[in-house]
Amino acid sequence: MILLNPGPVTLSERVRRALLGPDLCHREPEFAQLQAAIRQRLLDVYALDPQRWAAVLLTGSGTAAVEAMLCSMVPRDGRLLVLENGVYGERMSRMAEVYGMDHLALSHSWGEELALDRLEPLLDRDPAITHVAMVHHETTTGRLNDLQAVAECCRPRGLQLLVDSVSSFGAEALDFHRWPIAACAATANKCLHGVPGTSFVVLDREQLAAAARPRRSVYLDLEAYCRAQDQGGTPFTQSVQTFYALDEALAEFHEAGGWEQRHHHYARLMEQVRQGLVELGIRPLLPDAASSVVLNAFRLPEALGYDRMHDGLKAAGFVIYAGQGDFARTLFRVSTMGAVGTTDIDRFLAAVGTILNGTAPRR
Ligand SMILES: *Cc1c(COP(=O)(O)O)cnc(C)c1O
Secondary structure, three states: OEEOOOOOOOOOHHHHHHOOOOOOOOOOHHHHHHHHHHHHHHHHHOOOOOOOEEEEEEEOOHHHHHHHHHHHHOOOOOOEEEEEOOHHHHHHHHHHHHOOOOEEEEEOOOOOOOOHHHHHHHHHHOOOOOEEEEEOEEOOOOEEOOHHHHHHHHHHHOOEEEEEOOOOOOOOOOOOOOOOEEEEEEEOOOOOOOOOOEEEEEEEHHHHHHHOOOOOOOOOOHHHHHHHHHOOOOOOOOOHHHHHHHHHHHHHHHHOOHHHHHHHHHHHHHHHHHHHHHHOOOOEOOOHHHEOOOEEEEEOOOOOOHHHHHHHHHHOOEEOEEOOHHHHHOEEEEEOOOOOOHHHHHHHHHHHHHHHHHHOOOO
16 A cells, blocks of 8 residues: 555555564663654754754654644744644644643634735734644645745744644755744654654754643653653663664664755655646646645546545545545645655556546546
8 A cells, every 4th residue: 555645655675664663671771772762863854963953752642742842842932933824833722722821822714825925024013932743744735834935034033933743744845044043843753754653843942941831741851851861761661672673764864964865865756746636637736846746635536525525535545634624524634744755656647547437537
């Protein structure tokens, strides 16, 4: 089965085999070594200096990392602005709400471009804002939000960025040196090609120290994880087998040439998907330039409901992803993540063609 959904991804044999590593207690030195190697390899993805930056590992899905980031990186006297243009931005607002954080949202409809002409006046009107949270790649629609433009609004105003980079870390540009990023949350099982179970936050150590107390959470307290991990430990049991898989996936990632190579690889596959689907009469939701290379959304052919499309493709060995919320009736999504190649995409496109031919006259 080839997974074209946005995580969990199709595993390489190498990563799958790593799951069968030796039994290991998380209080033993072998675990400390494994953990330290993964933390370093994560910093290496964007060439970050370990004096200033830390990769903090958690056991939980991507949402755990995002929640840990928000509840650990915004001080009690801070004020958070959340930029929303899809499910994941709105989820961050819900977290801020649940934690009783001082926050507000700049809302857009799903898929809409972030409106800088609304953002700047808002920031100027509300000088109490200290942090801006945004989603880099909004997986709801495949839109790659313009992080650089938001960073350029934040930097001169001394604002810190908190980025949900769950579906972009390892495949899209993240300039930790020029953009005022306090933290990025991500996960093992999207662009890094590991398995679900481990997620992480890459954070600025000074920003963590300035924000983490008083604590808002016991389990999602990044300061506690970071301190323990710096000493080779962990506050709670980690998912050891998914650590093995992430370590192997990162080795594979770096051997293949790092994030830029992964970006090129995804871009080539996505170009193939877009072209092939357009030839079959299926239109993408967003223009190429507004889209990530990681996932794109497409308009469901009218003759075909999502279920028939999904079930037909699954029978042919491919799993696609439905739209969320109101998009469930009108869109489907295709991701390029995982151990997927051009011949897989050829077969996928042929399968889509067969399903369309069987249900509607050709255009
Ligand atoms: C996948 C994803 C998440 C987190 O999803 P989990 O199901 O918790 O792993 C968060 N944000 C974005 C942008 C995502 O694509």
